[in-house]
Amino acid sequence: MQAEPVDAKALHGGALTRTLARFVAHTQWRDVPVAVRNEAKRSLVNYFAVALAGAHDSTLDRAVAVYGRFRADESTTLAGRSERTDMLNAAALNAMSANVYDFDDTHIPTIIHPTAAIAAALFALAESHPMSGKALLLAFVLGVDVACRIGNAVSPEHYQRGWHITSTCGVFGAAAAVAKARGLDEDAIVWALGNASVQTGGLVETLGTMSKSISVGNAARNGLLAALLAEDGFSGPDAPLEGDRGFLRVSASHPKWNALTEGLGREWELLKNTYKPYPCGVVLNPVIDACLDVRRGARWSLNDIEQIELKGHPLLRERTDRPGVRTGRESQVSAQHAVAVVLARGKAGLDEFSDAAVADPSLRMLARRLRFIDDLSWPVESAQVTIVLRSGERIAHRVHAARGSLAAPLANGELADKLHQLAAYGRSGVDTHALIERLWNFETEHDAAAVMRLARARTTS
Amino acid sequence: MQAEPVDAKALHGGALTRTLARFVAHTQWRDVPVAVRNEAKRSLVNYFAVALAGAHDSTLDRAVAVYGRFRADESTTLAGRSERTDMLNAAALNAMSANVYDFDDTHIPTIIHPTAAIAAALFALAESHPMSGKALLLAFVLGVDVACRIGNAVSPEHYQRGWHITSTCGVFGAAAAVAKARGLDEDAIVWALGNASVQTGGLVETLGTMSKSISVGNAARNGLLAALLAEDGFSGPDAPLEGDRGFLRVSASHPKWNALTEGLGREWELLKNTYKPYPCGVVLNPVIDACLDVRRGARWSLNDIEQIELKGHPLLRERTDRPGVRTGRESQVSAQHAVAVVLARGKAGLDEFSDAAVADPSLRMLARRLRFIDDLSWPVESAQVTIVLRSGERIAHRVHAARGSLAAPLANGELADKLHQLAAYGRSGVDTHALIERLWNFETEHDAAAVMRLARARTTS
Numbered sequence: 001m002q003a004e005p006v007d008a009k010a011l012h013g014g015a016l017t018r019t020l021a022r023f024v025a026h027t028q029w030r031d032v033p034v035a036v037r038n039e040a041k042r043s044l045v046n047y048f049a050v051a052l053a054g055a056h057d058s059t060l061d062r063a064v065a066v067y068g069r070f071r072a073d074e075s076t077t078l079a080g081r082s083e084r085t086d087m088l089n090a091a092a093l094n095a096m097s098a099n100v101y102d103f104d105d106t107h108i109p110t111i112i113h114p115t116a117a118i119a120a121a122l123f124a125l126a127e128s129h130p131m132s133g134k135a136l137l138l139a140f141v142l143g144v145d146v147a148c149r150i151g152n153a154v155s156p157e158h159y160q161r162g163w164h165i166t167s168t169c170g171v172f173g174a175a176a177a178v179a180k181a182r183g184l185d186e187d188a189i190v191w192a193l194g195n196a197s198v199q200t201g202g203l204v205e206t207l208g209t210m211s212k213s214i215s216v217g218n219a220a221r222n223g224l225l226a227a228l229l230a231e232d233g234f235s236g237p238d239a240p241l242e243g244d245r246g247f248l249r250v251s252a253s254h255p256k257w258n259a260l261t262e263g264l265g266r267e268w269e270l271l272k273n274t275y276k277p278y279p280c281g282v283v284l285n286p287v288i289d290a291c292l293d294v295r296r297g298a299r300w301s302l303n304d305i306e307q308i309e310l311k312g313h314p315l316l317r318e319r320t321d322r323p324g325v326r327t328g329r330e331s332q333v334s335a336q337h338a339v340a341v342v343l344a345r346g347k348a349g350l351d352e353f354s355d356a357a358v359a360d361p362s363l364r365m366l367a368r369r370l371r372f373i374d375d376l377s378w379p380v381e382s383a384q385v386t387i388v389l390r391s392g393e394r395i396a397h398r399v400h401a402a403r404g405s406l407a408a409p410l411a412n413g414e415l416a417d418k419l420h421q422l423a424a425y426g427r428s429g430v431d432t433h434a435l436i437e438r439l440w441n442f443e444t445e446h447d448a449a450a451v452m453r454l455a456r457a458r459t460t461s
Numbered sequence: 462m463q464a465e466p467v468d469a470k471a472l473h474g475g476a477l478t479r480t481l482a483r484f485v486a487h488t489q490w491r492d493v494p495v496a497v498r499n500e501a502k503r504s505l506v507n508y509f510a511v512a513l514a515g516a517h518d519s520t521l522d523r524a525v526a527v528y529g530r531f532r533a534d535e536s537t538t539l540a541g542r543s544e545r546t547d548m549l550n551a552a553a554l555n556a557m558s559a560n561v562y563d564f565d566d567t568h569i570p571t572i573i574h575p576t577a578a579i580a581a582a583l584f585a586l587a588e589s590h591p592m593s594g595k596a597l598l599l600a601f602v603l604g605v606d607v608a609c610r611i612g613n614a615v616s617p618e619h620y621q622r623g624w625h626i627t628s629t630c631g632v633f634g635a636a637a638a639v640a641k642a643r644g645l646d647e648d649a650i651v652w653a654l655g656n657a658s659v660q661t662g663g664l665v666e667t668l669g670t671m672s673k674s675i676s677v678g679n680a681a682r683n684g685l686l687a688a689l690l691a692e693d694g695f696s697g698p699d700a701p702l703e704g705d706r707g708f709l710r711v712s713a714s715h716p717k718w719n720a721l722t723e724g725l726g727r728e729w730e731l732l733k734n735t736y737k738p739y740p741c742g743v744v745l746n747p748v749i750d751a752c753l754d755v756r757r758g759a760r761w762s763l764n765d766i767e768q769i770e771l772k773g774h775p776l777l778r779e780r781t782d783r784p785g786v787r788t789g790r791e792s793q794v795s796a797q798h799a800v801a802v803v804l805a806r807g808k809a810g811l812d813e814f815s816d817a818a819v820a821d822p823s824l825r826m827l828a829r830r831l832r833f834i835d836d837l838s839w840p841v842e843s844a845q846v847t848i849v850l851r852s853g854e855r856i857a858h859r860v861h862a863a864r865g866s867l868a869a870p871l872a873n874g875e876l877a878d879k880l881h882q883l884a885a886y887g888r889s890g891v892d893t894h895a896l897i898e899r900l901w902n903f904e905t906e907h908d909a910a911a912v913m914r915l916a917r918a919r920t921t922s
Contacts, residue, residue, distance in 0.1 A: 062695050066686070070549050072531045088531050162706030167659065191672075198628065198676035199662040201683075204706040206659055211652075211697035214690070215659035222662075222679075225527070229675070234523050236672035245623030245665040 011257065014190070014239030019261045020149070021189035024142050024176050027265065029134050029443075032141055036268045037443065040137045043144075045415045045439050046105050046275045047098055047115045048079065048455055052430060053350060053422035054100035055080030055457070059210045063096055063217070076127045079455040080428040087124045091174075091224045092217030095120035099166070099216045101350060102332045103279035103422070107144075108272045108406055110151035110165055111282065115273075117170035117219035118143040118177045125178055125224060126449040133445030135181060141270055143177025146193075148269035150241065152259035154252035159204065163251055167202025167215035172247075174223020175230075182231055194236020195226035197247045208330040275415060277404040278348040281333040283319050283380065285402035287312075290385035291342035293397040300389055302366060308339055309386040311373040311398075316383060321372060324364075328354040336367035339385065350425050381405055412440075429458030472718065475651070475700030480722045481610070482650035485603050485637050488726065490595050490904075493602055497729045498904065501598045504605075506876045506900050507566050507736045508559055508576045509540065509916055513891060514811060514883035515561040516541030516918070520671045524557055524678070537588045540916040541889040548585045552635070552685045553678030556581035560627070560677045562811060563793045564740035564883070568605075569733045569867055571612035571626055572743065576734075578631035578680035579604040579638045586639055586685060587910040594906030600642040602731055607654075608634025609730035611702065613720035615713035620665065624712055628663025628676035633708075635684020636691075643692055655697020656687035658708045669791040736876060738865040739809040742794040744780050744841065746863035748773070751846035752803035754858040761850055763827060769800055770847040772834040772859075777844060782833060785825075789815040797828035800846065811886050842866055873901075890919030 054060060055078065064081065067089045076090035079097055084090075098104050098116035105115050122136050122143070131139075151158070151169040159165045175196035179189045199222040202215035230236075240246050241260065248255035278288050287310060310316070320335035331337040331353045340363040341352045351357065384398035401407035410418070416436050423432045435454045438445065445451065515521060516539065525542065528550045537551035540558055545551075559565050559577035566576050583597050583604070592600075612619070612630040620626045636657035640650045660683040663676035691697075701707050702721065709716035739749050748771060771777070781796035792798040792814045801824040802813045812818065845859035862868035871879070877897050884893045896915045899906065906912065 059695075062690070062693055066690050066693050066695070070533045070547055072533050086531055162711035164659070194667060194670065194672045195675055197662075197664055198625070198667055198672050199679060201658075201660040201662050203659055203701070203708060203711060205701060205704040205708075205711075206655060206698050209655065209698045210690075210695045211655045211659050211701070214656055214687075214695075218660060218683075226675075229523070229527050229671075232523055232527050234520075234527070234671045234675075237667050237670045240664070240666060240672070243666040247664060247666075250623035250664060 011239065011242045014242065016242045016257060016260045017190055017193055017239055018186065019264070020146060021186045021193065023264050024146065024180050024189050025184070025186045027138070027142060029138050031265060032138060033268070036141055036270050037137060039270045039273060040141050041439055041442055042275065042412065042415055043105055043115045043270065043273055044119060044442065045419055045436060047119045048435060048439065049415070049419035049422040050101060050104045051079040051094055051098040052426040052428055052455065053103065054097040055426050055428060057100045059100050059213050060093065060097055062210070063213065064093055067093060076124050077452045077456045079452070080426045080430065080457050082457045087128055088221050088225060091121045091124040092221035094124065095220035096213040096217040100213055101279045102281060103276055106274050106276065106282045107148045107151065107269060108274055110148055110155045110169070111159060112148055112151045112169055113166045114144045114147050114170065114173060116216055117166070117223060118147065118173045120220040121174035121178050121224040122181060123449065123452045125181055127452060129182070131181055131448050133442040133448045136448040137443055139177040139181040141268070142180050143173040144270045144273070145268060146176035147173025148272070149260050150247070153248055153256045157252045157254070162204045164202030164204050164206070164212065164215055167219045168200040168251065170216070170219030171196045171199050171223045171226070174220050175226040178224050178227035179230065182227060184227065184231055188230045190238065191230035191234065191236045192227040194240040195229050195234060196223055197236070197240035199226065200247060208327065208333060272406065274404055274406055275410050275418070277410060279332055279350050279353050280338055280348070281319060283316050284335060284338050285404055286381060286383035286399040287335060287385060288338055288342050288348045289399045289402045290383055290397045291339055292346065293399070294385050294387055294395055295343055295346050302344055304389045304391070305366065305369060305387050306390045307388040308370045309373055309388065310335055310339060310370055310383065311375055311378070311386070312383040313378045313380045314374040314376060315380050317372040317374055323367065325358055328358055331358050336370050337363065339370055340366035343387070349421070381407070430455055472700065472703040475703065477703045477718060477721045478651055478654055478700055479647065480725065481607060482647045482654065484725050485607065485641050485650050486645070486647045488599070488603060490599050492726060493599060494729070497602055497731050498598065500731045500734060501602050502900055502903055503736065503873065503876055504566055504576045504731065504734055505580060505903065506880055506897060508580045509896060509900065510876070510880035510883040511562060511565045512540040512555055512559040513887040513889055513916065514564065515558040516887050516889060518561045520561050520674050521554065521558055523671070524674065525554055528554060537585050538913045538917045540913070541887045541891065541918050543918045548589055549682050549686060552582045552585040553682035555585065556681035557674040557678040561674055562740045563742060564737055567735050567737065567743045568609045568612065568730060569735055571609055571616045571630070572620060573609055573612045573630055574627045575605045575608050575631065575634060577677055578627070578684060579608065579634045581681040582635035582639050582685040583642060584910065584913045586642055588913060590643070592642055592909050594903040594909045596642060597909040598904055600638040602729065603641050604634040604638025605731045605734070606729060607637035609733070610721050611708070614709055614717045618713045623665045625663030625665050625667070625673065625676055628680045629661040629712065631677070631680030632657045632660050632684045632687070635681050636687040639685050639688035640691065643688060645688065645692055649691045651699065652691035652695065652697045653688040655701040656690050656695060657684055658697070658701035660687065661708060668794060669788065733867065735865055735867055736871050736879070738871060738875070740793055740811050740814050741799055741809070742780060744777050745796060745799050746865055747842060747844035747860040748796060748846060749799055749803050749809045750860040750863045751844055751858045752800055753807065754860070755846050755848055755856055756804055756807050763805055763823070765850045765852070766827065766830060766848050767851045768849040769831045770834055770849065771796055771800060771831055771844065772836055772839070772847070773844040774839045774841045775835040775837060776841050778833040778835055784828065786819055789819055792819050797831050798824065800831050801827035804848070810882070842868070891916055
């Protein structure tokens with residue numbers, strides 16, 4: 001499919017939204033390259049890992065209680081929990097679970113975490129509207145393409161300004177994915193995107209607080225609702241994306257129009273997706289790797305450390321310079337906490353970014369010794385940690401491509417390990433071996449919802 | 462209550478959000494001036510008028526059908542309809558009804574339509590959580606103040622850019638109102654505003670389409686949910702409004718910080734609220750008045766008209782230059798249609814802005830004769846219509862303050878007439894005399910929800 005020329009008339013008439021809608025309507029499984037199919041399955045393995053870990057966070061306990069007062073039925077599974085709820089609530093709550101620890105996937109060009117909203121919407125749908133694994137994978141791939149292309153078009157200004165891009169663009173992805181899974185035609189997909197375009201809330205200001213989970217949940221729930229409304233004839237504008245007062249212009253000063261449709265069907269956004277080895281903001285990954293390297297075979301003790309230097313692109317400092325954090329959630333975006341806890345404990349799992357870890361006074365003392373050194377010439381993907389000992393000795397390690405980056409992706413086995421470990425952390429009693437086995441062969445499933453039922457908590461905690 | 466000084470430290474620390482929250486938490490009925498109390502009741506009369514009219518629009522039929530699949534219970538009334546639904550759905554659907562014809566109220570400085578979202582959220586709450594009329598009125602007044610102050614702080618850029626300010630700011634008003642009605646303390650009100658801050662979708666691009674109703678409904682539903690979540694301990698950031706990446710900065714380049722808190726408790730935003738005599742974009746009101754005046758005692762017929770000139774501030778043209786509209790909804794923001802239909806029929810009710818009226822070929826012909834004349838020196842409140850006859854004769858009328866403007870507000874009797882007429886249009890069989898009687902004495906009601914039950918459809922249409 002060719003990108004259409006972008007001129008003022010095309011923008012006004014909605015040619016870009018229509019081109020995207022046509023792509024979603026007409027793309028078939030056979031059009032999806034093998035590498036993209038595989039990445040879809042890797043994204044789903046990672047999705048279940050993070051959803052099973054987050055399912056019993058206190059944020060989820062509270063959300064399940066309040067949302068549960070408004071559940072229409074018990075048709076739909078909550079990953080890692082024993083309660084059931086209705087389709088819309090399940091979409092919201094499962095997306096929250098998958099994102100609450102900031103341990104989910106990252107589309108590198110935009111920093112969108114695409115899978116939480118889109119997979120949660122699709123699996124919720126699948127429990128009431130049976131579909132094959134293949135159909136769900138196809139819808140997922142297309143939903144990610146739509147969300148991330150919209151994200152590309154408004155980046156980097158959109159996130160820098162303060163819009164939580166995972167939420168604001170995720171709702172379009174969920175809408176497109178559900179529209180595909182429901183077999184909507186081109187017109188109805190345009191409506192679904194229009195119905196999504198009025199539900200794009202989410203603020204960076206709320207990172208590290210429970211509020212953030214609301215907008216991630218809404219991206220799934222409202223994207224699903226947007227498509228169901230469109231299916232029932234609830235219509236929207238012709239150009240919800242590119243119109244004069246459409247989403248792109250209101251949320252970015254200079255949208256990159258071409259990003260919406262250029263290379264459609266040839267370049268797949270899912271191939272730019274990555275999976276985190278650590279439950280932190282993605283820019284902290286090379287910092288953690290560097291700390292692990294510095295610590296390896298150390299002949300010094302923590303008390304010997306006079307100062308810690310963290311060198312990187314200024315963006316690293318801007319995103320992570322958070323001393324004195326008070327909660328586990330805040331610690332996930334704090335370089336001070338990450339450096340201290342990894343140097344002290346030699347690992348970086350969920351326990352290291354918990355309320356308990358944050359309360360550890362020895363870590364707080366260590367954290368105070370960190371100082372940032374900006375270097376605009378460094379790529380964002382790299383970071384260097386140097387510890388300066390009281391003896392004057394300096395021990396430095398620089399990381400050029402962190403584990404889990406596009407240059408050093410997690411292997412399938414590492415993703416499977418992540419699922420085992422996070423499911424154990426969530427204590428849900430899920431048979432992760434069976435779950436992983438079926439996910440790696442997901443395109444052969446007759447009933448996509450079967451894996452969701454496998455992800456239900458076996459304990460009654 | 463004094464506005465606190467606005468400096469960088471205060472912004473970062475959340476002093477503005479906290480000042481607003483404290484105001485909401487501590488203001489009592491005795492603190493609300495009589496004029497404000499009366500305006501609250503006038504707003505509610507207008508609310509029931511528009512909700513009863515819109516309840517059976519096809520947008521509502523579709524929304525009720527889809528949302529109805531996800532209703533937890535039947536605790537809550539839908540104004541003008543016979544179905545019942547749960548609290549969250551009712552908040553959404555009643556707000557949609559009240560706004561679907563663009564016939565609701567307008568806060569002049571921001572063009573926010575404040576009552577739809579806030580009243581819908583409060584009445585939905587009242588059916589499950591009994592409160593007095595006085596308690597509802599107090600919560601309503603405070604919710605309007607919060608929504609409109611936030612609107613003042615981001616205007617005019619916010620709407621001009623394309624954010625549908627009724628939706629984006631309405632969610633804060635609904636959250637604050639419900640928080641007050643539930644008796645939340647200062648901290649929890651800050652959380653409620655934080656939980657609202659991630660749910661601020663809504664685009665001007667969708668005006669005239671069904672999509673717009675989704676975000677107006679969401680403002681009510683999600684504001685209500687934001688407060689219920691906060692009540693259950695779902696916490697948010699300290700500075701959701703004024704933080705570096707809070708709502709004000711992401712949605713306006715130069716927020717007017719002082720607008721949030723200056724004159725709090727002395728200047729009431731509700732006193733800047735107005736009620737439409739015609740179901741159109743508010744800038745069309747003086748145009749319609751001028752057409753009615755031009756037509757009064759006319760000795761010409763439509764065939765004599767060579768050209769129609771519409772003179773006004775350029776904003777009038779920018780907002781309403783919409784030739785060739787295709788639906789009743791679009792016609793509500795089309796000067797071409799408004800001028801044609803009013804000159805032809807001498808009235809401007811819902812029938813004049815319907816799909817049927819738009820399809821009338823004689824009106825389309827007349828509409829093509831309109832041309833705009835911009836005059837930057839004219840206030841937005843005024844407009845002049847001139848018809849140029851084939852004979853060369855020119856008949857002009859200029860309106861300085863339209864009926865329903867702050868300078869020429871609708872009288873209580875006119876608001877009551879509006880309610881009678883619109884209820885009749887909606888064919889819901891509601892006893893509007895009883896309803897109006899109780900609304901004018903609403904501060905004496907023991908059970909606020911009683912008037913909502915009166916507004917239920919008596920027919921089974």
